[in-house]
Amino acid sequence: MGAVNGPPSAVRHLHYASWSPSSLPIRCSTLGLPRRPFLFLLRSPPPPLRRLGNNRVRCSAERNALFNRIAPVYDNLNDLLSLGQHRSWKRMCVSWSGAQRGNRVLDLCCGSGDLVFFLSQKVGTEGEVYGLDFSSEQLSIASRREDQYWKACYKNIEWIEGDALDLPFSDSYFDAITIGYGLRNLIDRHKAMREIFRVLKPGSKVSILDFNKSTSSLVNMLQEWIIDNVVVPTATEYGLSQEYKYLKTSIAEFLTGKELEKLAKEVGFSKAKHYEIGGGFMGNLVATR
Numbered sequence: 458m459g460a461v462n463g464p465p466s467a468v469r470h471l472h473y474a475s476w477s478p479s480s481l482p483i484r485c486s487t488l489g490l491p492r493r494p495f496l497f498l499l500r501s502p503p504p505p506l507r508r509l510g511n512n513r514v515r516c517s518a519e520r521n522a523l524f525n526r527i528a529p530v531y532d533n534l535n536d537l538l539s540l541g542q543h544r545s546w547k548r549m550c551v552s553w554s555g556a557q558r559g560n561r562v563l564d565l566c567c568g569s570g571d572l573v574f575f576l577s578q579k580v581g582t583e584g585e586v587y588g589l590d591f592s593s594e595q596l597s598i599a600s601r602r603e604d605q606y607w608k609a610c611y612k613n614i615e616w617i618e619g620d621a622l623d624l625p626f627s628d629s630y631f632d633a634i635t636i637g638y639g640l641r642n643l644i645d646r647h648k649a650m651r652e653i654f655r656v657l658k659p660g661s662k663v664s665i666l667d668f669n670k671s672t673s674s675l676v677n678m679l680q681e682w683i684i685d686n687v688v689v690p691t692a693t694e695y696g697l698s699q700e701y702k703y704l705k706t707s708i709a710e711f712l713t714g715k716e717l718e719k720l721a722k723e724v725g726f727s728k729a730k731h732y733e734i735g736g737g738f739m740g741n742l743v744a745t746r
């Protein structure tokens with residue numbers, strides 16, 4: 458993330474939906490209401506991360522604070538720790554979503570926007586891309602990156618500060634949905650999947666990229682070893698050890714590929730298939746409404 462002078466001008470695209478962490482004086486609103494570009498000046502610092510046993514970060518407000526805190530280093534650490542591989546996994550996720558030129562698409566838990574930028578290029582200027590996240594810091598970085606790496610198609614992007622568990626969209630609104638490393642971090646995955654199902658058009662797909670909770674104990678051991686011995690020590694250099702220890706806990710509490718397929722079927726998806734990628738470290742669920 459390069460430094461950018463001045464206020465984040467691309468917050469012009471930012472809409473505020475129903476998410477409202479306790480520290481933010483954000484009232485509920487929906488798409489199309491006036492933008493409030495200087496809201497960031499009113500923001501009080503995020504609450505400190507409350508650690509529960511085993512690095513669990515249980516409620517949404519604490520997770521929001523965690524993602525605000527890691528935002529300044531998030532992109533650089535992903536590049537470094539995955540040796541750049543996360544971009545190939547994200548490209549694959551977009552490709553599996555079935556997004557086509559001219560489509561209206563959504564990236565949930567968009568963070569600093571990687572998947573949104575890939576989707577934007579995919580659907581082109583005739584398409585529409587919505588990136589939704591509840592972390593104002595992640596969205597600020599996403600909109601700065603939009604300015605920094607300007608491309609004509611990026612005009613099709615709208616950033617929305619909102620809650621993935623209560624989407625500010627009408628039923629059957631999207632041609633495709635992606636989520637990268639988001640579902641695992643949601644407090645209520647069942648509710649999230651029901652919301653995704655609701656806003657997808659019949660026949661359309663959601664593509665969900667995340668760490669794979671493998672059924673192979675060798676892959677799990679290797680994954681845990683890398684987090685303990687590479688990821689956490691690196692994050693500690695930036696004062697973010699607890700935040701990255703949460704990663705291991707969250708993977709342990711996540712669903713296996715088969716469990717993800719079952720969850721998708723339970724909420725009504727007609728097809729659901731989970732693919733292991735990145736040597737089994739990562740997984741991608743593709744579900745068709």
Ligand SMILES: C/C(=C\Cc1cc(O)c2ccccc2c1O)CCC[C@H](C)CCC[C@H](C)CCCC(C)C
Nearest residue numbers: 535538539540542543638688700701704735736738
């Ligand atoms: C994409 C990466 C991390 C995303 C990420 C997701 C979260 O939920 C977080 C929660 C809290 C803090 C941070 C994050 C977060 O950064 C980077 C993943 C890197 C992996 C940990 C390491 C991958 C190692 C290898 C390069 C994989 C290659 C395997 C090989 C093909 C055998």
Ligand SMILES: C[S@@+](CC[C@H](N)C(=O)[O-])C[C@H]1O[C@@H](n2cnc3c(N)ncnc32)[C@H](O)[C@@H]1O
Nearest residue numbers: 524566567568590591592595620621637638642
């Ligand atoms: C690990 S990051 C992934 C960011 C991005 N998708 C990527 O692949 O780089 C997880 C993101 O989920 C967001 N998130 C977690 N819970 C959320 C919720 N209930 N509503 C909206 N965003 C949420 C966080 O703010 C964070 O930006």
